[in-house]
Amino acid sequence: MNDWIEIGKLDDIPRRGARCIQTGSGRIAIFRTAEDRIFAIDDRCPHKGGPLSQGIVHGSQVTCPLHNWVFSLDTGLAQGADEGGVRTYSLQLHGDRILIDAQSLTALSAA
Amino acid sequence: MTGKLVVIGAGMASGRMLEHLFEADTRRFDVTLFGAEPRGNYNRIMLSPVLAGEKRYDDIVTHDADWYAAQGVNCRFGQTVTKIDRQAKTVFAGGVETPYDRLVIATGSAPFILPVPGKDLAGVRAFRDLDDVDAMVAASEKPDAKAVVIGGGLLGLEAAAALRGRGMDVVVLHLAGHLMERQLDPAAGYLLQRELEGRGIRIHCKAHTRAVLGTDGVEAVALEDGTVYPADLVVMAAGIRPETRLATDAGIEVGRGIVVDDAMRTSDADILALGECAEHNKTVYGLVAPLYDMAKVAAQTLLGQDAVFRPVQTATKLKVTGVSLYSAGDFAEAEDREEIVLRDAASGVYKRVIIKENRILGTVLYGDTEDGNWFFDLLKRGTDIGQMRDTLIYGQSFSTGAPTDPLAAMAALPEEAEICGCNGVCKGAITSAISSKGLTSLDDVRAHTKASASCGSCTGLVEKLLMATLGDSYNPAAIQPMCPCTELGHDEVRRLIVAKGLKSIPAAMQELGWKTSCGCAKCRPALNYYMVATWPGEAEDDGQSRFINERVHANIQKDGTYSVVPRMFGGLTTAAELRAIADVADKFEVKTVKVTGGQRIDLLGIKKEDLPAVWADLNKAGMMSGAAYAKGLRTVKTCVGSDWCRFGTQDSTGLGVRIEKFMWGSWTPAKLKLAVSGCPRNCAEATCKDIGVICVDSGYEIHFGGAAGLDIKGTEVLCHARSEDEALEIIAALTQLYREQGRYLERIYKWAKRVGSDSIKANVVADPGKRRQLYERFVYSQKFAQVDPWEERVNGKDAHEFAAMADFQMMQAAE
Numbered sequence: 013m014n015d016w017i018e019i020g021k022l023d024d025i026p027r028r029g030a031r032c033i034q035t036g037s038g039r040i041a042i043f044r045t046a047e048d049r050i051f052a053i054d055d056r057c058p059h060k061g062g063p064l065s066q067g068i069v070h071g072s073q074v075t076c077p078l079h080n081w082v083f084s085l086d087t088g089l090a091q092g093a094d095e096g097g098v099r100t101y102s103l104q105l106h107g108d109r110i111l112i113d114a115q116s117l118t119a120l121s122a123a
Numbered sequence: 124m125t126g127k128l129v130v131i132g133a134g135m136a137s138g139r140m141l142e143h144l145f146e147a148d149t150r151r152f153d154v155t156l157f158g159a160e161p162r163g164n165y166n167r168i169m170l171s172p173v174l175a176g177e178k179r180y181d182d183i184v185t186h187d188a189d190w191y192a193a194q195g196v197n198c199r200f201g202q203t204v205t206k207i208d209r210q211a212k213t214v215f216a217g218g219v220e221t222p223y224d225r226l227v228i229a230t231g232s233a234p235f236i237l238p239v240p241g242k243d244l245a246g247v248r249a250f251r252d253l254d255d256v257d258a259m260v261a262a263s264e265k266p267d268a269k270a271v272v273i274g275g276g277l278l279g280l281e282a283a284a285a286l287r288g289r290g291m292d293v294v295v296l297h298l299a300g301h302l303m304e305r306q307l308d309p310a311a312g313y314l315l316q317r318e319l320e321g322r323g324i325r326i327h328c329k330a331h332t333r334a335v336l337g338t339d340g341v342e343a344v345a346l347e348d349g350t351v352y353p354a355d356l357v358v359m360a361a362g363i364r365p366e367t368r369l370a371t372d373a374g375i376e377v378g379r380g381i382v383v384d385d386a387m388r389t390s391d392a393d394i395l396a397l398g399e400c401a402e403h404n405k406t407v408y409g410l411v412a413p414l415y416d417m418a419k420v421a422a423q424t425l426l427g428q429d430a431v432f433r434p435v436q437t438a439t440k441l442k443v444t445g446v447s448l449y450s451a452g453d454f455a456e457a458e459d460r461e462e463i464v465l466r467d468a469a470s471g472v473y474k475r476v477i478i479k480e481n482r483i484l485g486t487v488l489y490g491d492t493e494d495g496n497w498f499f500d501l502l503k504r505g506t507d508i509g510q511m512r513d514t515l516i517y518g519q520s521f522s523t524g525a526p527t528d529p530l531a532a533m534a535a536l537p538e539e540a541e542i543c544g545c546n547g548v549c550k551g552a553i554t555s556a557i558s559s560k561g562l563t564s565l566d567d568v569r570a571h572t573k574a575s576a577s578c579g580s581c582t583g584l585v586e587k588l589l590m591a592t593l594g595d596s597y598n599p600a601a602i603q604p605m606c607p608c609t610e611l612g613h614d615e616v617r618r619l620i621v622a623k624g625l626k627s628i629p630a631a632m633q634e635l636g637w638k639t640s641c642g643c644a645k646c647r648p649a650l651n652y653y654m655v656a657t658w659p660g661e662a663e664d665d666g667q668s669r670f671i672n673e674r675v676h677a678n679i680q681k682d683g684t685y686s687v688v689p690r691m692f693g694g695l696t697t698a699a700e701l702r703a704i705a706d707v708a709d710k711f712e713v714k715t716v717k718v719t720g721g722q723r724i725d726l727l728g729i730k731k732e733d734l735p736a737v738w739a740d741l742n743k744a745g746m747m748s749g750a751a752y753a754k755g756l757r758t759v760k761t762c763v764g765s766d767w768c769r770f771g772t773q774d775s776t777g778l779g780v781r782i783e784k785f786m787w788g789s790w791t792p793a794k795l796k797l798a799v800s801g802c803p804r805n806c807a808e809a810t811c812k813d814i815g816v817i818c819v820d821s822g823y824e825i826h827f828g829g830a831a832g833l834d835i836k837g838t839e840v841l842c843h844a845r846s847e848d849e850a851l852e853i854i855a856a857l858t859q860l861y862r863e864q865g866r867y868l869e870r871i872y873k874w875a876k877r878v879g880s881d882s883i884k885a886n887v888v889a890d891p892g893k894r895r896q897l898y899e900r901f902v903y904s905q906k907f908a909q910v911d912p913w914e915e916r917v918n919g920k921d922a923h924e925f926a927a928m929a930d931f932q933m934m935q936a937a938e
Contacts, residue, residue: 019929028641028667031928042928046641063683066671068644075644077671077679082644117931 016104016111022048023108030065030074035117040101041065042110043085045072050110051085052101059096126152128425129214129221131204131369132229133158135167136398136414138185140227143422145194151426154196155221157214160252161201163191167252168411168545168577171281171443174256175288176622207373209391225393225425228370228381232363232399232409237273241335247357250282262356263289270294271344271354273332275302277439279360280319284443286358287324288622294352295319296330296344298361306439306450310466311489314473318446327352365400365407380407385431387421397421403432411545411577412437438499438544440492449495452485452502453477460484465516474516481509494518496584500540533587542584545577553585557592565589583610606645608637613649613866620653626662628654642668649867652754655790656862659904666921672752675924676912677734685734686727688751689741690787693761693779693799694722703744707737721758721796723749732925738913747911754868755790756797756858759783760808764801764818773818775801778847782816782854788908789901791858792865792874810838813871814854823850827857828872828880836872839880842888856887856897862904863897 025031025044032039032055039055041064049072055065062078072085082091088100104111130137133156141154158164164186172178191198199216206215213220234249236242246262248255259282262268268291272283275297287293295302301312302319316326331347335357343353365380376382376390380402387395397417399409408414413434423430438451454477465474472490476483476498482505486498497519501508514521520532538551556562556571568585569576575585589597604610611619616635625631628650632642642650647668654662666674677685689704704724708716714728729737738748750757759782762768764775779799789795798809799816809815811831815838817824822845826838841857844850860883865874875883886893916925 017931024923024928026667026923029923031923034927034930034932036932039927060681061683063679066675066679066683068647068670069667070641070643070647071639073643078681080644 015114017114017117018109019112020110021108022050022105022110024110025050028069030067030069032065033112039063039065040112042103042112043069043074045069045085050103050105052103052112053083053085053088054098056098057081057083058090058098059094064098125150126224127222128152128154128225128227129223130154130156130227130229131214132227132231132398132400133160133164133198133200134229134231134398135164135185135411136231136418137227137229138164139415139418140229140397140421140425141194141196143419144425147422147426149194152225154194155223156191156196156198156200157202157204157216158198158200159203160254162253163187163198163200165253166577170250170253170256171278171285173253174250174259174282175285177618180253204369207369207394209373209375209394212393223393225395227421227425228389228394228396228400229398230366230369230400233366234359235362235364236359237332237361239332239334241337241341242359244335244337244341244357245339246337246341246355247335247359250278250358250360251363259286259356259358260289263291265355267292268355269353270356270358271296271352272358272360273344274358274360274362275299275326275328276305276360276362277303279358280315281443282358282360283324284319284322284446286356287322288624290624291356292325293323294325294327294344294354296332296346296352297326297328298330300328302326302328303448306487307448307489308454308475308487310464310475311448311450311473311487314471314489315446315448318471363399363409365402367400370396370400378402378405383432385420385433386424386429387417387432388424395421395424403434406434408434410437410439412547415546415573435547436499436503438495440495440544447488447490447492449488449492450486451495451499452483454485454487463512463516476516478508478512481507481512483508496541496544496581497536499544500537503541504539530587530591533584533591542588543572543574543577543581546573548572548574550588553588554592557589562589563593563597605649606643608632608639608642608646609635611635616650617653617657617864617866620657626654626658628665628668652790652792652867656792656904660907673754675731675734675921676748676750676752676916677729677731678752680727682728684728684730686725686751687729687734687737687741688719688723688725688749689746690749690783691723691746692783692787693759693776695761695776695780696724700744700746703741703746707740710740711737719751719758721751722760723751723758725751732927735916735922735925739917742911742914742917748913750787753790754793756783756786756788756795758796759786760796760798760812762799762801762806764799768801770804771801771818772820773801773823775799775807775816775818778816778818778823778850779807781847782851785851785905786855786858788910789858789862789905790908791862793868793870795858795861795871797854811835812838814857816850816854822846825850825853825857827883828875830870830872834872839875841880841884852894852898853887855901856894857883859897859901859904860886862901 019033028046030041030043032041040052041055043051055063057064057076059081060078062076064074064076066077067074073082075082081094089097101116102113166183166185169183202216204214204216213222234251248258270286270291270293272279272295275295283293283295301309302315333345333347336343336345341354341357343351345351367377367381370381371377381389381396381400383396383401383403387397389396398414420430420432440449461478463476475487477485483502488495508515536550540550542550553572553574562568575582603612605613625634631650648670651665651668655664672678677687711733713726717725719725759779761776761779765771795813797814798807798812800807800809801818809817811829815826824843825841827841829838830836844853861871
């Protein structure tokens with residue numbers, strides 16, 4: 013059974029932008045698209061560790077600020093010719109409250 | 124044997140004729156060319172885009188001075204021929220006699236000026252030549268200027284849309300019941316009217332003009348029904364009439380136009396006529412395709428070859444950006460005709476095909492004109508459409524089962540399908556020229572076949588043909604799209620942003636047909652720069668479309684930390700500043716402190732969340748952001764100059780500080796680094812900078828276009844300035860020109876190479892008026908640019924950037 017924890021409000025994140033949440037073992041980037049869809053992925057590019065939360069958000073993709081890898085926020089997979097991916101996390105939007113599956117936090121810390 | 128050929132009129136038809144003539148035989152004639160305009164042949168069809176600001180005059184020149192010189196043409200531009208003496212075989216212009224063996228009259232047409240009171244008032248213009256365009260542009264620059272366009276045909280509407288785009292209040296007066304009644308049926312005319320009204324153009328149909336009112340100049344236009352429209356400019360676009368006066372005076376047979384036979388000969392066998400002034404078989408032509416056919420026939424006649432002019436049907440397109448309109452053939456209703464109509468009101472699409480006995484007679488398309496050429500091709504070939512009658516209106520891909528892939532659709536077109544309506548070039552002619560002549564670019568195709576060389580609306584089709592013919596080896600380098608979100612190149616996007624007054628990224632994406640909903644990491648920063656640079660104080664700077672460094676005003680490093688560089692004007696600092704920097708380094712445990720190549724101090728390894736606190740401390744000591752991250756003004760590097768140096772000729776440090784205080788904060792297409800050296804020994808290394816100054820005894824040598832990065836390149840000298848003030852004005856004007864013309868991420872040396880240093884010097888050096896205007900635009904934009912971004916963020920701007928949204932480290936530690 014899932015346990016959902018509130019991490020913030022929708023308006024805490026700018027449209028076409030991201031904020032991070034700190035966990036015991038790294039940062040998770042929470043994205044908000046132009047259409048107010050929200051996504052959560054690891055804030056770490058598998059290529060050279062770039063902070064994906066700092067990238068430019070376009071559609072439901074983000075471009076890494078260090079070397080321009082592009083990731084799908086939905087699947088976490090690198091787009092185009094690059095290969096690799098980042099972990100994604102489930103989010104829920106209740107009104108303007110963003111919730112994350114607490115298990116994903118504990119699973120992360122256990123890993 | 125050479126003969127003397129005199130040509131009266133330097134327009135598109137005679138220009139094309141001369142091309143054919145010289146291609147066949149360069150030595151046959153000594154050619155003297157008279158033109159009433161003080162310039163050579165240009166593409167008159169493209170005056171509308173020039174008026175709209177989407178193209179420049181230089182873009183539409185067909186024959187430049189070099190061409191005429193290379194062909195040995197004796198040009199007499201700006202001279203009007205007043206008389207033809209057929210007995211003596213000479214023409215008179217400005218009192219000078221010029222003898223001919225053969226004479227070609229290509230005087231074109233004159234605009235029809237309504238014979239109403241006030242028609243001669245200042246401010247009444249036709250829309251015929253470049254002088255008219257210049258006058259209209261000048262009229263539009265007056266605040267709240269009002270224009271009345273008389274005539275709602277092709278030309279009038281193009282003028283109206285362009286003037287509206289330039290910010291004028293525009294009213295179109297049209298005699299008929301709906302717009303463009305010769306090309307459109309009432310339904311399409313209505314859709315067009317709605318579209319133009321949506322752009323703020325007022326349309327008055329069934330308008331009978333009574334008088335143009337005014338005392339010294341135009342003040343208003345009065346209609347028979349009593350309506351009065353105020354006007355600062357009246358454009359007469361109510362039609363044209365053939366310019367035949369010379370021929371009439373010389374006793375040559377003239378009907379509506381100068382009467383010619385199939386070989387373009389007039390009633391005097393030594394005199395030919397062609398173009399809009401000629402009448403063939405009781406018909407006078409105004410569209411470009413038949414005129415070009417005439418040109419070919421006339422050239423062959425002059426060369427002693429047999430040739431016959433046979434008019435072909437032509438299609439019409441309206442060149443108003445954002446309006447798709449296509450009509451061809453005969454679309455009047457009649458008892459024995461059927462029509463198929465498709466309407467999609469929501470998306471503003473209207474398609475109508477007129478059929479008689481299973482053959483297409485005419486078509487009118489509005490909103491979606493993709494299938495225009497296909498319908499027109501079926502029409503010209505008289506194809507029996509019985510088999511596909513039910514699906515015909517949905518277009519080619521639906522009706523023929525042809526694939527919707529545009530390349531495959533192109534490949535499926537028959538060889539005789541017309542691609543370029545202006546020049547009558549079919550698909551087969553283009554593909555065979557590509558294969559047999561090894562053509563690889565759009566410009567090649569234009570040069571060899573003329574396809575897409577006139578109005579340009581078939582450019583997309585020609586490019587698809589190049590792709591279909593050459594496959595992957597086709598590299599459309601001519602217009603490299605900005606990114607996969609659009610097919611437009613940087614220059615077109617910039618031009619359209621200006622021409623259409625697009626002041627936000629969503630507006631640009633919408634109006635320019637972006638293929639993605641929200642762009643990508645390539646186009647968004649570029650568009651954001653174009654907005655900020657084009658509309659200072661108006662367009663909003665979109666932080667989410669900026670690269671992270673410009674969004675948080677620090678430089679991201681490989682580990683996700685940032686580096687911080689405070690500004691030190693001209694590379695000067697003080698003990699107090701250095702103490703403050705040292706304190707910051709201690710307080711925030713800065714791992715590395717480094718002196719940069721631009722004479723600044725770099726603090727590396729700062730955590731993002733510490734940035735506002737670091738900036739607060741630096742601000743307190745009087746320092747602001749050094750913009751070491753910006754596609755904008757970075758640093759002005761200096762040497763100590765005449766203050767200290769025994770060789771210094773001028774105060775290079777002082778000038779450097781002054782330049783940097785004047786220019787800091789400005790955004791440019793790519794980073795901009797300057798330097799000022801106090802003497803030619805050049806200790807500040809000014810000759811490899813984007814802009815450099817070398818001080819000399821007599822003043823300041825201004826350099827530009829250096830590089831010392833991926834490429835190494837010495838600067839080029841722009842000019843010499845006598846005073847600091849003059850140097851500053853030149854540098855600001857040069858920077859502004861670069862801001863307006865440079866493509867995003869294009870360094871100044873690449874921009875200079877692309878546009879040519881001559882054109883830069885023409886703007887910044889040769890023309891003090893232009894320089895001053897550039898300078899003033901730079902000064903204006905600085906009003907909005909000189910805000911310290913660090914101070915803003917210390918005071919709370921974008922606070923979300925510098926703090927995590929939530930922290931679960933403690934919670935998990937507790938578990």
